[in-house]
Structure formats: C-alpha cells, structure tokens
Amino acid sequence: MSQAATEIVRISGHAGSVPGAGLNREYQVCKLVDTTTCIGCKACEVACLEWNGYPFTETTFDNSYQTMPETAWNYWNLIKFNEHEREDGTPMLLMRKDQCMHCEDPGCLVACPADGAIVQYANGIVDFQEANCIGCGYCMTGCPFNIPKFSPKARKVFKCTLCNDRVSQGLEPACIKACPTGCLHFGTKDDMKELAERRAVQLRSVSGFRDAGVYDPSGVGGTHVIYVLHDAKHPELYGGLPSDPQIPPTVQLWKRPLRWLGNLGILAGVFGVFIHYLRFGPKVVKDDDGERKNSGGTQ
C-alpha cells in the first residue's frame, strides 16, 4: 500500500523506539470469499459495476440464477451458480464469486510482451495498465482462471483491479463493502488465511462438512483472493474452479527456457556467419569477367 513509502524505519539522533514501527506489520492484502455463507444476492456484482463505472449490460438466461456464462471485459465480478447433489441426496446450491484471483505468480504478467501493461504491487494486487496494453491477448493464454477479457471496442484487455484505487486509499474493495451477509472479508493475507482456516475447522467439526477447507492454490504461489469451500477436495464443483491451477507449461517453457535458448541461438547465428566470413570469405567465381557488364535490363 502507498503508506509503506512514508512509514519511518530509522530516525537519526533519536532516543527510544521508532514511533509507529510495526504498525503496518503486513502489506499483503487478501480478499476472503466464504462460499458457505454466500446467498447469491449479487450485490457484489452491482457494486463492482457501479464503482468501476460500467453500465448494466444484457444478461444471459441459462436456466440458472447466474447473470452470464463467464466474466466479461466490462463485468469483472460474477457469482457462479451450480446445483449440486451431495452423496446423501441433499441438494445444494453452490455459489462462488468469480473474479481475478491476483496470483502471487501471475500467468498473465509472465505471458505479457508489452512493457508496463501488467504490474504487480507489493500488496499483491495484479493490475492491468490499459495505456500500455497492446491487445495481443497473451494474458488470456497465460491465465489459468479465464479472467482477462478482450474488449473488441477498446481492443485492449480488462479485468478486476481488486479495487486498487480504493485499497491504496485505505478503503476495502467495492464488492466487500456491498456484501450483506459478511461472506466477503478483506484484510491482510495472514489475517484472512487465519479467519478462513478457523471457518473451515468450524465447518468440519460443527456443520458436518468433512471436506471443508481453504482454497489458496500453491501452483500459482498462492492467491490474493482465497475461498472457504464446503468441499475443498472438489473445487471444480464451484463453477469450474481449477483444482491445481498453474501457469500453462507451454507458456512457462516459452517465456523461460525457450526465450534464453532462442536469444542465444540468434546471437550465435549472427556471430557464426560473421566468423565464417572472416575465416572463409566469399565464394570466388572462377573465370568470371569480374565487373558486371551493362546488362541493359532483363524482362
């Protein structure tokens, strides 16, 4: 957060401790979504649109309560609904607020070729800088969560900012502020993790959800949006949440070993032909009449 810049660490000629030291003990922010207390009211969807200034668009009715099949370039926050039947036959309506997960190791950022189009802040927020975006869509290929969306009109890609503009001013994200049940929480990563784990224990021991747990996938280094799920063993049930999200292997290969290998190869190639010329020179044509005659053109 921006306060970090003005927090004093050391003071010259000062007796005693640094005032305010350790006040900001943790800069990593986190959103906690407790799917077990979500009622699917979509207040977060509306708040997101309002804060970010997007108009209400047409919804897609698909025999469910879900607003549309997936998030859109101008619809960053979507509750995914799934009618699920438990083993004992009890019906459940699983609801999960889908948005950017703000990965610690963001696939979008790794895949992006444009200087400064995607930044990761010290507090964990991964933000698109549309001014620098060239609209190539590589971020869409790098993301394991299907979040970045291309705007045909702007020809750039957009996604949830975790309300970076609010968070940097000490406010909670708009979705959190709108939630009426308290299923959405916002705070430091440590606090949210602890709260989530406490809730999971409660679900396991009191509510009878033996597989309840916290979703904070390690494949992308953890995320700055975490979920409490009734059934953490099957995250796919919650609107296709991947069980082991990773930066796609081809993207990792391409951006890491292949890029080094390729750069070395290109340099070696250019250098190689130069060395060849120094060593062997041009092919000399024997008995050539040397100078080119006035050819007078060809057809």
Place this chain on the structure above:
Amino acid sequence: MNRDPYLLPNGRVLRYSFHERLIHWMAGISYVYLLLTGLAFWTPWLYWIAAVLGGGTVSRELHPWIGLVFTLAVCFMYSMWGRQMGETPADKGWWAAIGYYIRNQDEKVPSADRFNPGQKLLFWGFFWNGILLLISGLVLWFPQYIPWNLHIVRQIAAFVHAVCFLLTVALFIIHVYMGTAMERGAFGSVIRGDVSQAWANQHHHTWYQQLLRDSAAKR
C-alpha cells in the same frame, strides 16, 4: 522470337524472371516486418522496435495482416518453385560434401541444378514453418474466440508460434548472409535477375549446362 529467354544477348544468364523477383521480395519485405515486430514481442530487450514501427498497438494490429501477405507470397512461391525444389537422388551426395561447400572448396561439391539442396532446405523450411506459423497465428490473432474449454489450443499455439519463429530466424540469417556476403552475384540475381555465365556454370552447373543444351537444340 528466336531469342533464348535465359541466355541474354549481353552475354549474361537470366536467373530469376521479373515475376520470380517480385514474389521473392513480396515474401522478403513482409517477412522482415514480421521478424522485427515479432522480435519486439519476443523479448523485452527488443520491445523498442515496436515503438520505432509505430507503437506496440500498431505492431500488434498489423503483424497478422502482414502475416497474410507473407502467406500469400509463400503460396505463390510454392506454385512457381515447388516442382524445382523436389528432392533428387543427387542431393545426398551434395549433403555429404556440405563440409567442402562451407569451406568454399566448391570443386569438391557435386554440381547443382537450378536450386542446390541447401536452397531446397531453405524453401521447405520456410514453407512448413510458414504453414505452422499461419495456423498458430490465426489462433493468436483471435484468442477471444477460442472457448475456455479449448484453451489448451491457445497455449500450444503460442508455443508453436515461438518455436517456428526461431527456426525461420535461423534460416533467414543463413539466407541473408549467403545471398549478400558469401555468394557474390546472388543478390544481383534477385534484384536485376541476371548472373554471369561463369557464376551460373560454377554455382548451378547442371542447370546451366541444360540451358546450353536446350538453346543448342532450338537452333
């Protein structure tokens, strides 16, 4: 019209017709644009190239269109050179003598037809990589239309595009070096179309001898 189309009256030999030269440069110029913008997207160290060529957005918008121009040129090349680029039994001997060719000891290298096996490799390398670049490029052009349950297609396309790009760069470096610095006269042949008789006789002996025989037969 008793004039031989290949043996020019000024004592030189026509190597590439106007049509061939035009297609060659259609491919060459479009490839260089694709290469430069591609390099800009390939590594942050070269992203400045995109700025020079009108900015990242312009480069991203134009790259696929110029890719279509390149594809068209490759198609023309296939129809005009595809047959002559076919492998012949003599090619094996040429490859076996590649060491001599590299060391400029051309007298120890089996004589070449209109295109030597190295040129054939260049042609087919660009042809097949061109096809793969086109297919993967179409996916990268419109990633938003590839549904999420097929996102593996996007991931593979991005990788294939990068690998094929590197392979063409290898071919391109060798091609440009040989066409300008190493084989004197080659660059002129693809600009004005003609080469000296000695050049034709040394570099493409089989082809030149056939031209002479054809010309004699016609007379």
